[in-house]
Amino acid sequence: MKQAMIAEVQRFCIHDGPGIRTTVFFKGCPLSCAWCHNPETIKAAPEMLYFEQKCIGCGSCLAVCKKGAHRFEGGRHTVDVSACLSCDRMEECALSCPAQAMAVCGRRVESGELLEQVLLDREFYGKEGGVTCSGGEPLMQADFLGEFLSLCRDRGLNVCMDTSLQVKWSEILPLLPMIDLFLVDVKCMDPKRAVRYTGADGRLAAENLIRLSEAKKPVILRMPLAAGVNDAPEEMEARRRLMEKLNNVVRVDCFAVANHAASKYRAMGKEAPEWNRGADLREMEERMRRETGGKRWERPIFTERPEQDAGM
Missing domain, CATH: 3.20.20.70 (Aldolase class I)
Structure with missing residues (x-):
């Protein structure tokens, strides 16, 4: 099909x-x-979405990400979602978040x-x-x-x-x-x-x-x-x-x-x-x-x- x-x-x-x-x-x-x-x-194409308001700052995503997309600075977690476009581990990265702050769209x-x-x-x-x-x-x-x-x-x-x-x-x-x-x-x-x-x-x-x-x-x-x-x-x-x-x-x-x-x-x-x-x-x-x-x-x-x- x-x-x-x-x-x-x-x-x-x-x-x-x-x-x-x-x-x-x-x-x-x-x-x-x-x-x-x-x-x-x-x-x-699939894209990573990051909902910052859901993040609990646990850092689980750091162990999975191979693109250096995540930054924890000044008590804030930011994600360069554009770096995720060339990554084949988006789904794995999203699933690593216990708060569901990340989601793959597509x-x-x-x-x-x-x-x-x-x-x-x-x-x-x-x-x-x-x-x-x-x-x-x-x-x-x-x-x-x-x-x-x-x-x-x-x-x-x-x-x-x-x-x-x-x-x-x-x-x-x-x-x-x-x-x-x-x-x-x-x-x-x-x-x-x-x-x-x-x-x-x-x-x-x-x-x-x-x-x-x-x-x-x-x-x-x-x-x-x-x-x-x-x-x-x-x-x-x-x-x-x-x-x-x-x-x-x-x-x-x-x-x-x-x-x-x-x-x-x-x-x-x-x-x-x-x-x-x-x-x-x-x-x-x-x-x-x-x-x-x-x-x-x-x-x-x-x-x-x-x-x-x-x-x-």
């Missing part, structure tokens, strides 16, 4: 598609969004094994629930998805694809019959702004979004807003023009970017970004709905996402 690199299988998710869902977070992403709330899924899994993990939750899915492939960018591992989604379809599972669409259409097309719903972010419409804040100009994603409309595949659009980045009037107008080309949008989630991933960034040895501090989030979201023409649609497709899950 084919294998994929995943970060986590999360159960009982209620914001990754309809109903109760099991969400598989794939590792590897072609983007590098400045506000990414799953930064540990960007790199397509493991290989076969399609059959992953299906078994998903099926553990099947009794909770009801009529609407199912499995959601997220990340990272799951479509970067399209070859694996072809096999895994076929298994899901054989079991009658509802499948959602949470994707940036930043992949070739030829990777998406063979998977269309096995996907019930796409969840797609519209991040930045201006190409230069998109490159600066996401790492790609967004043209490929927009083209693929239009192709999904032509293929009549249902889509939930997600519009994350960052004050001073993608909330300008010209951004709103560009989104409105894009939406007018689509006939497959079942809902639009409009929400302000939050700062829920701070602990993940710190665990990766990175500075946690901050967004929308001091911004009037309600006003920003309402302006998005108003200026993109949400009220002119035949049905009320703009919705609000719960506060606790408003990061993107």
Whole structure:
């Protein structure tokens, strides 16, 4: 069976598609969004995470580490997690910590094994629930998805694809019959702004979004807003023009970017970004709905996402 690199299988998710869902977070992403709330899924390889607040200072890790990644100075334990990337003993090092202050993010899994993990939750899915492939960018591992989604379809599972669409259409097309719903972010419409804040100009994603409309595949659009980045009037107008080309949008989630991933960034040895501090989030979201023409649609497709899950 084919294998994929995943970060986590999360159960009982209620914001990754309809109903109760099991969400598989794939590792590897072609983007590098400045506000990414799953930064540990960007790199397509295992990574060491260090949660300093859990450390009890026992020093067990020193006996295992061969890369000199650990420093105990001034009563504080720091870890150079970048040194762990070239180490084949990451798992052993993480297991040596009795406080679980270290964890390896990323493991290989076969399609059959992953299906078994998903099926553990099947009794909770009801009529609407199912499995959601997220990340990272799951479509970067399209070859694996072809096999895994076929298994899901054989079991009658509802499948959602949470994707940036930043992949070739030829990777998406063979998977269309096995996907019930796409969840797609519209991040930045201006190409230069998109490159600066996401790492790609967004043209490929927009083209693929239009192709999904032509293929009549249902889509939930997600519009994350960052004050001073993608909330300008010209951004709103560009989104409105894009939406007018689509006939497959079942809902639009409009929400302000939050700062829920701070602990993940710190665990990766990175500075946690901050967004929308001091911004009037309600006003920003309402302006998005108003200026993109949400009220002119035949049905009320703009919705609000719960506060606790408003990061993107």
